[in-house]
Amino acid sequence: MDSVAARFEILRRRHLAPDGTACGPWPAFAQDPAALAAMYRAMVRTRAFDQKAVALQRTGRLGTFASSLGQEAVGVGIGAAMRAEDVLVPSFREQGTQLLRGVTMRELLLYWGGDERGSDFAGPRQDFPVCVPVGSQAPHAAGIALAMRLRGEARAVVCVMGDGATSKGDVAEAIDFAGVWSLPLVFVVDNNQWAISVPRRAQTAAETLAQKAVAGGIAALQVDGNDVIAVRDAMEEALARARSGGGATLIEAVTYRLADHTTADDARRYRDDAEVSVHWHEEPVARLRTWLTAAGAWSKAEEDALLAACREEVQQAETDYLATPPQAVASVFDFTYAALPAELARQKAEAVP
Amino acid sequence: MTERTLVQAVNAALARAMAEDPAVLVLGEDVGTDGGVFRATEGLLARFGPQRVIDTPLAEAGIAGLAIGLAAQGFRPVAEIQFSGFMYATIDQMLNHASRLRTRSRGRITCPMVLRAPSGGGVRAPEHHSESPEAMFAHVPGLRVVVPSSPARAYGLMLAAIADPDPVVVLEPTRLYRALREEVPDDAPPLPLDRAFVLREGSDATVVAWGGMVPEALSAAEALADEGIGCEVIDLATLKPLDEATVLASVARTGRLVIVQEAPLTAGLGAEVAARVAERGLMSLRAPVRRVAGWDTVMPLPRLEQAYLPDAGRIAAAVRETMAFA
Ligand SMILES: Cc1ncc(C[n+]2csc(CCOP(=O)(O)OP(=O)(O)O)c2C)c(N)n1
Numbered sequence: 001m002d003s004v005a006a007r008f009e010i011l012r013r014r015h016l017a018p019d020g021t022a023c024g025p026w027p028a029f030a031q032d033p034a035a036l037a038a039m040y041r042a043m044v045r046t047r048a049f050d051q052k053a054v055a056l057q058r059t060g061r062l063g064t065f066a067s068s069l070g071q072e073a074v075g076v077g078i079g080a081a082m083r084a085e086d087v088l089v090p091s092f093r094e095q096g097t098q099l100l101r102g103v104t105m106r107e108l109l110l111y112w113g114g115d116e117r118g119s120d121f122a123g124p125r126q127d128f129p130v131c132v133p134v135g136s137q138a139p140h141a142a143g144i145a146l147a148m149r150l151r152g153e154a155r156a157v158v159c160v161m162g163d164g165a166t167s168k169g170d171v172a173e174a175i176d177f178a179g180v181w182s183l184p185l186v187f188v189v190d191n192n193q194w195a196i197s198v199p200r201r202a203q204t205a206a207e208t209l210a211q212k213a214v215a216g217g218i219a220a221l222q223v224d225g226n227d228v229i230a231v232r233d234a235m236e237e238a239l240a241r242a243r244s245g246g247g248a249t250l251i252e253a254v255t256y257r258l259a260d261h262t263t264a265d266d267a268r269r270y271r272d273d274a275e276v277s278v279h280w281h282e283e284p285v286a287r288l289r290t291w292l293t294a295a296g297a298w299s300k301a302e303e304d305a306l307l308a309a310c311r312e313e314v315q316q317a318e319t320d321y322l323a324t325p326p327q328a329v330a331s332v333f334d335f336t337y338a339a340l341p342a343e344l345a346r347q348k349a350e351a352v353p
Numbered sequence: 354m355t356e357r358t359l360v361q362a363v364n365a366a367l368a369r370a371m372a373e374d375p376a377v378l379v380l381g382e383d384v385g386t387d388g389g390v391f392r393a394t395e396g397l398l399a400r401f402g403p404q405r406v407i408d409t410p411l412a413e414a415g416i417a418g419l420a421i422g423l424a425a426q427g428f429r430p431v432a433e434i435q436f437s438g439f440m441y442a443t444i445d446q447m448l449n450h451a452s453r454l455r456t457r458s459r460g461r462i463t464c465p466m467v468l469r470a471p472s473g474g475g476v477r478a479p480e481h482h483s484e485s486p487e488a489m490f491a492h493v494p495g496l497r498v499v500v501p502s503s504p505a506r507a508y509g510l511m512l513a514a515i516a517d518p519d520p521v522v523v524l525e526p527t528r529l530y531r532a533l534r535e536e537v538p539d540d541a542p543p544l545p546l547d548r549a550f551v552l553r554e555g556s557d558a559t560v561v562a563w564g565g566m567v568p569e570a571l572s573a574a575e576a577l578a579d580e581g582i583g584c585e586v587i588d589l590a591t592l593k594p595l596d597e598a599t600v601l602a603s604v605a606r607t608g609r610l611v612i613v614q615e616a617p618l619t620a621g622l623g624a625e626v627a628a629r630v631a632e633r634g635l636m637s638l639r640a641p642v643r644r645v646a647g648w649d650t651v652m653p654l655p656r657l658e659q660a661y662l663p664d665a666g667r668i669a670a671a672v673r674e675t676m677a678f679a
């Protein structure tokens with residue numbers, strides 16, 4: 001005889017519909033239009049940065065770059081919910097969150113321009129650098145969270161990854177660690193529907209990515225990833241649980257990659273422009289602007305001023321980035337170990353006489 | 354005339370192997386619709402269908418393990434790892450399983466698979482995309498390691514790797530994918546998996562290189578010829594097993610040896626070449642062996658990668674030093 005051994009369901013959260021109308025009830029922070037306007041500004045700023053970075057790559061002044069166009073609500077919702085003392089363990093498309101945490105545009109451009117100093121953040125000193133090997137950052141996040149737990153701190157870790165990353169063993173292992181030790185950790189799956197040319201449905205037969213949490217015994221939630229209010233709300237709830245000893249959460253933010261995978265990719269090889277056009281109707285920036293405007297909390301003058309300020313900021317970042325003196329060749333050696341071993345010192349002396 | 358770039362030669366070899374042997378499969382991330390991020394598998398999906406050209410989920414250890422299972426069942430899987438830095442995740446499967454299934458089962462189960470990936474730097478790629486992991490695989494008993502450095506050699510070596518009854522790791526130098534075209538006929542034969550290629554003859558010094566360093570070695574030889582120094586340039590090509598006879602025969606003639614590798618110096622394949630010559634060719638040496646290699650540092654990001662990469666200038670300087678040795 002079979003009986004039910006376990007049941008689970010995955011909830012999906014949305015506060016703002018694609019047409020910019022509210023789906024109530026809203027969380028406390030969203031009662032203040034100024035707080036929403038601040039998130040709007042952050043999304044526009046992220047988009048301006050992405051646009052600048054792509055332009056720099058196209059003109060040969062930046063390396064390969066992964067834009068977050070269309071996914072700004074995920075990055076900003078995460079960043080708005082985190083506290084300074086939390087730790088971000090990002091993948092490589094998290095500039096929206098990084099900018100909110102105080103990583104500078106110049107630092108981001110340096111990194112993507114092929115200069116290691118871009119990972120030496122002046123702001124969030126404990127945040128991990130960009131992680132290019134997909135999913136491999138997830139166990140680090142578990143380790144950082146375990147360190148916080150061992151010290152009894154009320155801090156939390158946020159580990160961000162893409163939909164493709166959920167196929168990696170590292171991610172399954174990290175979820176398992178987070179579950180068995182109730183770690184103060186929030187995994188965010190930034191599900192933009194594509195892993196380069198591989199669509200979400202070819203990545204896993206699971207109905208949702210959120211349910212990957214279920215097997216590891218941690219909390220799961222799916223949010224509308226183009227709804228910055230829902231993303232922030234879900235993050236605040238998960239972070240509060242993490243900080244208070246309630247354990248880890250996996251949040252699947254459902255969004256869409258409006259850009260090519262990176263500047264090295266041409267998405268028209270594998271997806272229709274028609275599909276992309278449909279998703280332009282759901283993108284997060286216009287969605288929140290529609291609500292703010294209807295609520296009388298955003299004006300044309302404010303919009304113009306914001307765009308001008310963003311233009312100026314990214315232009316300044318470009319200038320600062322391009323004016324940064326190159327690293328000395330010696331720097332290739334100097335960070336290999338705490339102290340340069342004799343044999344490496346010999347190589348350095350030969351390389352940099 | 355069928356002129357091909359190195360990546361087109363890889364593509365042509367895959368297509369030919371698939372056409373000739375229905376057991377050959379291609380799998381990996383983005384190998385299907387996208388044709389591979391470097392286009393090495395372009396057109397294969399349309400020609401051979403999704404049963405034989407398989408886009409996998411994003412999981413390198415899984416891809417290697419999957420290929421082992423397919424190979425054990427009589428298929429000949431050719432698994433692509435998208436970039437060199439993500440090959441490290443396959444080492445558990447390649448070392449603990451692919452390389453020793455034959456041994457563990459006393460020949461009952463074998464593993465005729467190919468694991469292929471772009472490798473090396475020089476194309477201003479992002480972090481972890483410019484690695485040279487050949488020595489790590491060459492250290493594993495039971496694996497073959499092949500590094501082609503021209504379109505024709507890529508074609509012939511790929512055909513041989515696919516036909517080989519054991520697991521073969523093929524590392525394709527990214528910087529040479531589109532560096533030049535050469536004639537690669539459709540009916541070119543497979544090349545042996547245990548022979549080095551003498552690319553240029555010379556009687557003063559032997560220069561051994563592989564992969565992305567081969568064109569640098571050749572241009573160093575060209576420059577040195579103007580100074581009256583004749584270099585014999587050997588493309589090692591098959592790193593494991595290693596064609597020591599060709600190297601020893603050359604050193605016996607020249608008496609001087611410079612080994613060039615892009616990978617970090619310490620415990621690299623160059624050390625193995627030097628050791629073989631020390632063991633079996635010491636008496637023909639008229640100068641100490643020189644290695645020109647990457648530094649024992651992390652591969653720098655693009656801004657400093659040219660400083661890291663050995664080039665013709667460094668190779669020529671090393672040859673001059675060995676020539677100056679009294
Ligand atoms: C381990 C690993 N394998 C392959 C790659 C090459 N690669 C870079 S991004 C990517 C797809 C990632 O998809 P996803 O996790 O959905 O993140 P997204 O790019 O969509 O943000 C691949 C295959 C990589 N960086 N790391």
Ligand SMILES: [Mg+2]
Pocket residue numbers: 162163164190191192193194195196
């Ligand atoms: Mg994705």
